[in-house]
Amino acid sequence: MINIVYRLKSPKFFEEAIEEIELNDVVVRPTYLSICQADQRYYQGSRPSDILSRKLPMALIHEAVGEVISDSKDIFKPGDNVVMIPNTPFDKDEFRANYSELSKFRGSGFDGFTSDLVSLKHDRLVKLPNNFNLQVSSFIELMTVAYQGIMKFLEFKKASCKVLGVWGDGNLGYITSLLLKEICPECEIIVFGKHVENLNLFSFVDNVYLIHDVPNDLRIDHAFECVGSAASQSAIEQIIDLINPQGTINLFGVSEYPIPINTRMVLEKGLTLQGNSRSEREDFEGVVDLLCNNPHLFNYLSKLITNVCExxxxxDLKTSFDKDYISDFGKTILKWEI
Known part of the structure; x- marks a missing residue:
């Protein structure tokens, strides 16, 4: 079957490519996609030039839902709504697939979801209930990143777990705080950020603070860093200052450059640093179950949607990236009708 793939050839320049698509797995037509900061870094050309030259041309977008067109094994039915899993293992080893060097990631290691059709293995799809909001569901992948980090935290956390701090008032900070409040209702959730207008949207947490206006006696038991870029340095410094001994710091933020960390205080307090990146099938299943059992979460998650572009x-694809770039907060959703 003929398929058209829409690839970023160079920063801010997309091109069409015609290819044959395999029919021996599940063929999905994308319906709603969501732009991530990683997509923007490719589109704007802000990744290092050697990385751009190695990875482009490449179809962007790794957050997406679609409609099943055909399934060679009849596991999925035509018309089923599914969330597509971008992490793609090519072999097995002893590591979790999202951390394995034998895995590739769509929109980073190979083509993402900006195409007419996508062929995926059966285990790279999770069926969605018919009543799910598909615009919100388009960024389930981002939710799974927060979810797998929270699951890892619950596995290794110390006994004392009364106060959890989340640094970052952007999309990931919002989602992490929301899921923490649902998964750990007995804990006090505090969010630390820089933007009053963003923090005002965190109505579901117990408290919010501007990072330059934190009480001297405030302490937390565990922290989630959702800042990224160069600003993660100051966030991690503040976390180390405020966290109680033997706490865990979950790192989510991505930076293009090395970030210095005060290892003296990490040692003195006996802290644990956990790195979190991407997610796997069990995380997608976990998030879908969480949304099924707690449908009120859609009301909060829908507040993240700032642009919906046909x-x-x-x-139109270029215009959507330009709109997303000037948005300080929230998600740009693509209604895929190309």
Whole structure:
């Protein structure tokens, strides 16, 4: 079957490519996609030049839902709504697939979901209930990143777990705080950020603080760093200052450059640093179950949607990235009609 893939050839320049698509797995037509900061870094050309030259041309977007067109094994039915898993193992080893060097990631290691059709293995899809909001569901992948980090935290946390701090008032900080409040209702959730207008949206947490206006006697038991880039340095410094001994710091933020960490205080307090990146099938299943059992979460998650763009041409795709770039907060959703 003929398929058209829409690839970023160079920063801010998309091109069409015609290819054959395999029919021996599950063929899915994307319906709603969500732009991530990683997509923007490729589109804006802010990744190092050697990485851009190695990875482009490449189809972007790793957050997406779609509609099943055909399934060679009849496990999925035509018309089923599914969330697509971008992490793609090519072999097995002893490591979790999202950390394995034998895995590739769509929109990073190979083509993402900006195409007419996508062929995926059966285990790279999770069926969605018919009543799910598909615009919100388009960024389930981002939710799974927070979810797998929380699951890892619960596995290794110390006994004392009364106060959890989340650094970052952006999309990931919002989702992490929301899931923490649902998964750990007995804990006090405090969010630390820089933008009053963003923090005002965190109505579901117990408290919020501007990072330059934190009480001197405030202490937390565990922390989740959702800042990223160069700003993660100051966030981690503040976390180390405020966290109680033997706490865990879950790191989510991505930076293009090395971030210095005060290892003296990490040693003195006996802290544990946990790195979190991407997710796997069990995380997608966990998030879908969580949303099924707690449908009120959709009301909070829908507040993240700041742009919904109909994509009927490459020009529309470019316009959507430009709109997303000037948005300080929230998600840009692509209604895929190209």
């Amino acid at each position: 994509i009927k041409s490459i020009d």
